[in-house]
Amino acid sequence: MITFEGKNVEEVFQIALMSLRNEDSTIKLESRVGDVLMFPDPVCSTYLYPRERVLFMPERNCNPFFHYIEGLWMLAGREDVKSIAWFVKRMEEFSDNGKTLNGAYGNRWRSWYGFDQLKNIIQKLKDNPFDRRIVLSMWGAMDLHYSGKDVPCNTHIYFKCRPGKEQNIVDMTVMCRSNDMIWGAYGANAVHFSMLHEYVASMANLEVGKYHQVSNNAHIYVDLWSKLKDKLPEGIIDNDYTTDPTVKWQPLVEHAGNFDQDLKYFFQLLCDNPSGSLIGGQDITADLFSNSNTFAYTAIPMVQSWSLYKQKKLKNAIEQAKTIQAPDWKKACVQWLERKQNAKN
16 A cells, blocks of 8 residues: 655645655556546545645646535435536536436445435444444446446545544545545545535534545556656645645635525526526625525636636726635635636637
8 A cells, every 4th residue: 555645736736746755666557538647556646635625736737626526516416417517527428318327426425326325324423433334435346347438436434533632533535446536535535525524424423533545546647647757746745734824725615504495596606607607696695504604605706717718808807806705715816817817818
């Protein structure tokens, strides 16, 4: 087992990059979508502070709008491709029917097996936080026979509690059969699984602990690596969470009892009109949501900013992004848009 451990996703990513630069640490193999460099042993990535989930690295240029909304999309249990493809059109390529995604994690969490796994897991953690049978499943026997475009890469999640000073702490271990280290592990996975981790902990009145992701087949595509390796920083440098005192994570859940209702209402606003003009044209006030910081003051202005970006109104999009309340997501969104503006100029 190879272990990369750090404070947050940016630190763990840099540690992984150091190993990737060592040519003896990986094996070159062919795959169905191009050659890969694969770690010979499973890789465990451990985040000590998983709520520091934003990867600011400009060379990597993560799309923060997509990452944040996808995290909420999963928690809502959705499988529709149209709403999420509005942020990344390539998502449509993974749909078998042009409407849904077979491997959508959130749908498997909430309804795939005929019941809401998250609801059951939260209740079990409340009843007995030290229960050793709290497992979230994203893989079924039918996936062995599935030949479509979208099969889950992450298969199971384990929740484990330990005593804390003031309240019990819940750690989370995500098991992954195959993991692209750039787009998957240190891209989307670090965001949406840490959001799941925080959601479960908050709903069960537990403290967020460590997040481990065990990738049985951890790899990077040769073509992508050849383009990025000379751009990405070498060694471990300080990141925005440690150097910028204004950059902090914002709690995802303010009022646990109404969070799922707020989540549903947010996607009604977004998905009833996927162009974003409905949200963009409405005066969204805090009283529409119990969890106003997450939805009214972060997700809504994020969608409004994205709508302006899609309309090619970059300056307006940047100004709107500056109204995002969550400090880390605000900085990431503004910087991403500014890079787009600089590239255009």
